[in-house]
Amino acid sequence: MATLADRLDHLLGVKAAEPLADAFDMHTVEDLLRHYPLRYATRGQPLTEELPEEGKHLTVVGRVTKTELRPMKNRKGKMLKIEFDTGAAKPIEATFFNGDKVSYLVREGVRAMLSGTVHWWRPDRWNLTHPDYLILPDKGDPTVENLTSVRGSGALRGMAQSAKGAQGVDVSFFEREYIPVYPATAKVQSWTLLACVRQVLDQLDPIDDPLSEQIRSERGLLAVSDALRLIHLPDRKSDIEQARERLRFDEALALQLVLAERRHESEARAAKPCPPRPDGIAAEFDKRLPFELTAGQRQVIDEIAADLSRTHPMHRLLQGEVGSGKTIVALHAMLQVIDGGQQCALLAPTEVLAAQHYRSLRTMLGDLGAAGELGAADQATKVVLVTGSMTAATKKAALLDAVTGTAGLVIGTHALIQDAVEFFDLGMVVVDEQHRFGVEQRDALRAKAKAGAAPHLLVMTATPIPRTIAMTTLGDLETSTLTELPRGRSPITSRVVPRTQYPKWVDRAWERIVEEVEAGRQAYVVCSRIGEDEEKGRGGKAKTKSDAGEPPSTAAVVDVFEALRTGPLAKLRVGLLHGRLPADEKDRVMRDFNDGSIDVLVCTTVVEVGVDVPNATVMVIVDADRFGVSQLHQLRGRIGRGKHAGLCLLVTDAKPGGSAMTRLEAVAATTDGFELAVLDLRQRREGDVLGAAQSGTARSLRLLSLLDDLEVITAAQELAREVVAEDPGLLRHPGLAGMMHAAVDAERLEYLAKS
Template sequence: MASGNIDWIRLDKALSVEAEKGFTNLQGNQYQFNEFLCLNFGNSPPNGTPTSDRRKWQNFAAQYADYSNLSVAQRKTLISQTRQFLYELRKTLETPSEPQPPKLPKTTAITDKKASLRPISLEQSLSTLAEVGYKRAELLKRLGLYTVKDLLFYYPRDHIDYARQVTINNLVAGETVTIVGTVKRCNCFTSPKNKKLSIFELILRDHTGQIKLNRFFAGTRFTSRGWQERQKRIYPLGSTVAASGLVKQNRYGITLDNPEIEVLDSVGSSIESIKIGRVLPVYPLTEGVGADLIRKAIIVSLEAIKQLRDPLPRVLREQYGLMGLKEAISNIHFPETSELLAHARRRLVFDEFFYLQLGFLQRRQEQKQIHNSTVFTPKGRLIEQFDNILPFSLTNAQQRVINEILEDLNSVTPMNRLVQGDVGAGKTIVAVFAVLAALQSGYQAALMAPTEVLAEQHYRKLIPWFNQLYLPVELLTGSTKKAKREEIHRQLITGELPLLVGTHALIQDTVNFQKLGLVVIDEQHRFGVQQRAKLLAKGKSPHVLTMTATPIPRTLALTLHGDLDVSQIDELPPGRQAIQTTVLTGKERTQAYDLIRREVAQGRQVYIIFPMIEESEKLDVKAAVEEHKKLSDKVFPDFNIGLLHGRMSSVEKDGVLTAFRDNKYHIIVSTTVIEVGVDVPNATVMLIENAERFGLSQLHQLRGRVGRGSHKSYCLLMSSSKTPDARQRLSVLEQSQDGFFISEMDLRFRGPGTVLGTRQSGLPDFALASLIEDQEVLELARVAAEKIIAADKNLGSLPSLKKELETRYQKLMGGEILT
């Protein structure tokens, strides 16, 4: 390749890592990302670069010089354009003079000689394959693999690229490659330090240099002289050998780590191994099931690919540049090139997203066809009165979302809307308008929150407003006394109680409404699917309003709530000040304590938060209790300090929070119990210990407990971690107060399951798709699904697509019905 001195590999790695880390202009060992790119594009382009490409090359140097001033979206576009440019340029510069890699046979040709001559069918049991047999088929059942079709759709979790052949002098540590050379020396012997370890040693040479390869075999059967001599005879001096593996640098020089090795007939002959010289699939495994078993079974099963029918219409495939299904399945397993693998993955990722979105949109169509008598009037006495008693004006965003909700409630189709709003955006007010629309139309409403603290907070907010409107409202939680609970049950059945606020206690069988017309679920992602459904079942197709103060990135919203209408309160009420956020180390703790003393001296209050220790709630409580004692006795002996943790009873928690609201405590030491729902306008300092152990969205939620009054507020993030990644993650909070941006970055850093809480997140079970890497494909799939549904909502003209949807959607969602 006539490519000058350009280090293509390092350039591509730099661009890949920058994209993976969220386009943050990473700091390398010597240079920042954009400096490294400027240096590379500042050099002359490679020899043979066309004139038009030379101009583009120089333009990239100028664009990366201005990289720090670009938005995340602009950086993303620039990097995408750069990678495409480098790929095309490298293809242009390739010349035939480069040594050709060994010829690889078609994967379907790598089969066992004992394979049956009978054609293999998609529904054929794996036990009938000669390469598998009954015993191995029983092992594969542990992975849910029963038929040939199951195997074909059992995608690799990763690939190791051994397809790139390089010469010995071009080996770079960290890459996976294949080399071809001549055997200069071969030896196999027992380790002098471990009599049960046999060491195989091979020295290869090509026209650029030589390399020593080692393999290690543990066990007495490998230390016999006979076995060792047989190994040496396999690789005679002067024979041609191909070796694939991960390049490593050790104290003896460069080598391949535990390489796969095969003797060739000659330098240009075919490699027959299923591992060497190709892009090798890596599959999810389980105990007793080895990688080679799955690879060999899939190779045999590839014969059945020709029986697959592609459900996607050809017009759609051509419009979105998608590979055919047969070709995609073949290349996701054993691709001939990395480019074919990328195209195959894109098609199969598109399928996963497309069928999910198609299912969501069909459900949405079905919901809109449900007609009932639960129609609320958007205008009425209660809404007018509430408008008059509000001591402040609604923001434009609040008014817009209220109008969207009232329009939904005035329809015979049950509302199914999610309201997203940042901390302090005023979601509760919006929900009250929906509740009043239900009440003035003669229906009851229920508001369910995930914790007693949050339910109590809502109840406290609603009481003053509902008292002025002469409307009863009650609170039902696990702590509600038996007599009070029974009274609430009676009033619900008679219809005397129009609004009930509560926790999971609302879904108990003993709770029955006379005429439930509206369900409001706060922080709904904290509830399981069945819990939400159980509350809905207490009415006849009630309208549903779900709310979250945890802004969800669009990719997550589409994947979780593709069948919901989504409203965003993207504007904070006037007067809300930005919270000054600072990341501190242990050495700067004195500064934090000085700030706390100053704020308390001015009559303000403080939160000090400790992380939840998932392994042991006892340790979590112990840490908080010990720190409370230390702060009370030694650090702030003149201040009243309260303690709040998850092991306290609801009555105890409520007592501490009430005392804090009444300014009887200057400081409250707490675990993450106060993450949402606590509203104390006088609190101005939030000190979070071990902040690196929290997610960004959770830190943003905690930060939202201060800055709720008119005084300047502070959030101090104490971190004991010295890793650059932790510091980089926390710096996002120093730079931004935007919950949507923060949640997007949290998604990039930690992944969707962790951001949402894996257990109850309701995330679909994707085999290939990544909500971080495949956002563009998700957007395409959504648009494609919308076009298909708009043209044929019942998919009557696309029977194969309809059949595939039924299978795929149920499998992705685990058979669950979403709210």
């Protein structure tokens, strides 16, 4: 007998187990049984009157009623055409292109199984083209359980071989209505997996179910033992559906238990309450605002203010469209914490964004952010910037302001996480673009608070997150969403520019930039790579090996800059910005673009988030097919931030009708970030979202859809929080604890949170 924890090499033998380990990282019985069928071959139920679609895969059982061997027209050899009676009103036609080789087996009167693809060759005629076949004995034949050889081809022959035991081939298996077909490799075929699964199930002991009978009854779920058997060897369609329902719930519950544990640990910590003060810097900042906040901004500010007034730390996600006003909401929250006598840290993913935040927050605060300077307001605080490339003297001064408490607001990059950075009394951490940081990095910064206290946490993202994704990746955080755009935001029009088909359209894009600049406005040109140290081919493009299957060459930003500066934009002031420039030069270029000294900024994705130049109205994205959907949406959000409408041109060599072109057309068709986020996740597929590609293993969520299974995820979240509230650490629920640790490792959950 066997348990889920037993090793496959002990149960199946080393020869059978090693290929499973190499191909799928399978080592235990549970690893094998959690490798669910991809689909099911349906044993020949008589076809209904409904005609099958072109390309549909059919598996049928019946009898050969007619055969005809005829020469092929355009090549040597003969084809075998047969009629196959499945019990339907009309027989099925099938064609074999190696007729000479199969005619002695596939002959009139034999009973067989065929599995192939439907091909319509006339408006009223279709057949199975060169199907796999398996010769079956007649029902009632006394040798049915004791066939000593397999007569057939392709996958059906392989599956029959997998059913072969000491007594011969168990052909009765092929009388099953549903035969599982597994994700496979060239070295480990589906029928090999089927043979291993059948062997393991024959020896499997009853499984202790991690869900109580009461929970299963309330939710109408199968026992896990039944679900694992029926997912592999179902007798009817309802078996498959019920098994998937149970196993899908288990996957959702495992994730939610991890998040519920994290949430419980956070809520158990103590934090210094920071209630709003009517005479503080936050109230004074409100009075000075030159514009009216949206209703959504006011609502979120109130939600955060209530969180900050409690004695346990806030853990909140603030998401909203590009330009929805998240920064001012976060600043208001930080000022409330500063009113409480504590410091705030704002963590940004890049030096460009950190510097942009520093400049914009200083500008918004005015004399309220000028503590220690002449003319500072009475309630003023000090704002400092900490980045890795700052001069030693500048960084030393900023770190001194942080450790002494002189600075109420410290803005920085990953440099803030370093051991050398200390705070006098850190009360709040704000993480901008949370998907750029992991849980460990957030925790490293939060650990800089005083012993025994936990800082409040606000994470922000301009990449909209569908509700199910947020519940699954950030279930330990409360979520606030800004859906309105502040007054003053202008509409953005997007157009795809197919460079190969219409090269003159690209010329027109540069002309449009010239027209906008002549009208007093500015533009971006964004490229996908820097290219300084890369080997160049003709025309300034990186050399590629197309015959090796590498992606096509792309334009480097340094080359595009030179081409535009000396070509179509020669009369304009063109600047260059990318991540390899020295920090002081990056800062200078951004200042020049901000104040209008640069007309056109040729750049990489360093401007993807946080850059705010209201006068910029045009963006040309070169090789747009090399960017993801969310990244394109973020980049596009850099324009249309002022009183003039924005125009985004997506230049591409993607083929018409291809997936890349379809993706770009979808981006051009809508500015709804939530709609694009769903599209992005569907195209990337959820296995990538879960980190399977990142970790290099085949493990991921197999059945749970993070986009479609809202009801399942919600139910799992409710149960997980209920269980953890009653039993922190799951000491009284060892089965659930085991499920949590077995189904979701820390590395994959970490990647999930970043995706």
